[in-house]
Amino acid sequence: MEKPAIAGGTPVRDTKLYYGHQFVDQADVKAVEEVLTSDYLTCGPKVEALEQKLCALTGAAYAVACSNGTAALHIAAMAAGVGAGDELVTTPITFAASANCALYCGARPVFADINPNTYNISPESVRKNLSEKTKAVVAVDFTGQAVPLEELLELCHENGLVLIEDGAHSIGTKYKGRPVGSIADMTTFSFHPVKTVTGGEGGAVLTNRKNLYEKLLLCRSHGITKDAPQYVHESHGPWYHEQIDLGYNYRITDIQCALILSQLDKLGQFAERRREIVNRYNEAFSQIPQLFVQQEIPESDTTRHLYILRIKPELLTIDRKGFFEAMAAENICCNVHYIPVYWHPYYERLGYPKGLCPNAEKLYMEMMSLPIYYSLTDQDVEDVIMAVRKIVAYYQK
Ligand SMILES: Cc1ncc(COP(=O)(O)O)c(C=O)c1O
Numbered sequence: 001m002e003k004p005a006i007a008g009g010t011p012v013r014d015t016k017l018y019y020g021h022q023f024v025d026q027a028d029v030k031a032v033e034e035v036l037t038s039d040y041l042t043c044g045p046k047v048e049a050l051e052q053k054l055c056a057l058t059g060a061a062y063a064v065a066c067s068n069g070t071a072a073l074h075i076a077a078m079a080a081g082v083g084a085g086d087e088l089v090t091t092p093i094t095f096a097a098s099a100n101c102a103l104y105c106g107a108r109p110v111f112a113d114i115n116p117n118t119y120n121i122s123p124e125s126v127r128k129n130l131s132e133k134t135k136a137v138v139a140v141d142f143t144g145q146a147v148p149l150e151e152l153l154e155l156c157h158e159n160g161l162v163l164i165e166d167g168a169h170s171i172g173t174k175y176k177g178r179p180v181g182s183i184a185d186m187t188t189f190s191f192h193p194v195k196t197v198t199g200g201e202g203g204a205v206l207t208n209r210k211n212l213y214e215k216l217l218l219c220r221s222h223g224i225t226k227d228a229p230q231y232v233h234e235s236h237g238p239w240y241h242e243q244i245d246l247g248y249n250y251r252i253t254d255i256q257c258a259l260i261l262s263q264l265d266k267l268g269q270f271a272e273r274r275r276e277i278v279n280r281y282n283e284a285f286s287q288i289p290q291l292f293v294q295q296e297i298p299e300s301d302t303t304r305h306l307y308i309l310r311i312k313p314e315l316l317t318i319d320r321k322g323f324f325e326a327m328a329a330e331n332i333c334c335n336v337h338y339i340p341v342y343w344h345p346y347y348e349r350l351g352y353p354k355g356l357c358p359n360a361e362k363l364y365m366e367m368m369s370l371p372i373y374y375s376l377t378d379q380d381v382e383d384v385i386m387a388v389r390k391i392v393a394y395y396q397k
Contacts, residue, residue: 062206093338162186
């Protein structure tokens, strides 16, 4: 007889546990309140303060704060010179924005496969996917673990390409002792509420290169400059400014920046708790033969954003969908990060076939994201582990 869709019995928990949640304390509330009664709601001192704090945190020379991580990727691609007819290589195991930034510029995203153990983009696959048209590589620190930055930088620079590190998951991570943000040509961050540090919405691009910084500033604000040496014409007076290129309104408010600044004060404790949760999950799941544990990258001192549970379907009588539903029946609400970008109908219509990146597609069929966030209690973590054990025990072959 077929086994039922859930492991049955009393659920491990009687309240629902979600895969991510922001942590906002009184210091955050106070920081936002102060801005609300100040002179500036946007384009004020908090924007510059955030940019300075991001530089201090990462060691990058320049930071440009902007409205969200997607805008950050867009202006990074523009600053990299990605334009009509160009190609940009990225991973399919990411949020669509990492590839969409190429489309926004009139370029074509090209998908390189992932390393089957770390799930980050594979430099060998990047190399195979380079062409005369390639202008940039967007490498995503998936789950927070840094991509092989030295290898990718060498690969990019020997081919005249710009390396954009999508650090939406990896604020606080260090690669070989150096913080992400100071290593790639440009690094982007996101401050969406499920990320380690939030501003409600928000983003930033970090770079050490002044020429890229200047382009990023223009792209963020309509292509308008108030920097006299950049003027084409003579200034008309103190109010003068010029639009010298086409940019966007990707500004971030002082309200958001105040929240992000206050959240950054807690980055150390956020990172620590996330690390504890990863260690506990890894310890528990590495003893279960029906599961595959994501390889920890030794060069990466990681602030973890996501925890991926990967099943070995050949050792179970259910597939990922069944496992996901069984977890929900235990009141553990997982998520899946990510559907391979080129599987989305929009990309299908652009002509991307299935089968492009076999490692990425196999991972997608076997994975789900477990709860991980700062305020998850030890009991919550044990509940997740108990639910996983219960489901594996029930459905093992
Ligand atoms: C890997 C990755 N890149 C880019 C983004 C886009 O960031 P945002 O949601 O702030 O636009 C996200 C966030 O969802 C992400 O996870």
